[in-house]
Amino acid sequence: MRLAFDVGRARIGVAACDEEAILCTPVETLYRDKRGTAHLDDVDDLVDEYGPMEIIVGLPKNMDGSEGVSARDSRAFARQVALRHRDIAVRLVDERLTTVSAHRALREAGRSTRSHKAVVDQVSAVLILELALEIEEQTGQPAGEQVSRKGPDGGHIRGLRR
Template structure:
């Protein structure tokens, strides 16, 4: 397991959830929810978070269908990840499968007594935590960085 903090991002149309982990990669925790409708502003905020947290990588959840296919949402997230990679280089950006992350996060929030209405602003952060925790577990099990690295196109 590589040592170093990571940031994870759950990209939605309206909001972008951000999570981080400790330098040992043990525990993922929520950071903030970034408004997502103004993409350039969201990109600037993410770049500022990367500068603040100094992660070894940024993990972006890639939405896939249950069968593993990619649709319009995945194409949008791939574009977002490519722009993020340009902005935060040389920090690598990795795409990881995020199937069921929002469902898992919503279930956990309901189980802890948070109502859907009150939890709406936090669900994206919770989904980013799920994405990051899964990526950390994947790396721990395989010994390899999770997902696929986004190539920086200049």
């Protein structure tokens, strides 16, 4: 069982897959707490509920492969989650174009553009999770990059435990 997160400035889409990594489904949309960590508490609740063996966080790189503000934000979110759940692998997976693909899939399913906002982040999280599973199946290796739980000097960072 795995959970995936599509991290945005205002919302975080969440998706999950079954134990056999066959079916990926949308879970919910979390709303970012810009002044605190309430959204991380919501993540903790989902981790407790689903008991994932791995957490995938989308890394929104630019088309040229560089990283901007959104990628740095996703990295910070992934690191916070990794520090709060030390017994679960947290990986960042390149998610270029997943939001575009999610909007296209919703349009093709007959959803109005106005109704996309409510579910597009969840669909993006599903696409990120499907991509990670596909990469793992093709390469035999976990997708993306492992999130470090160590500080800049190589030492472990303490704190942020629930």
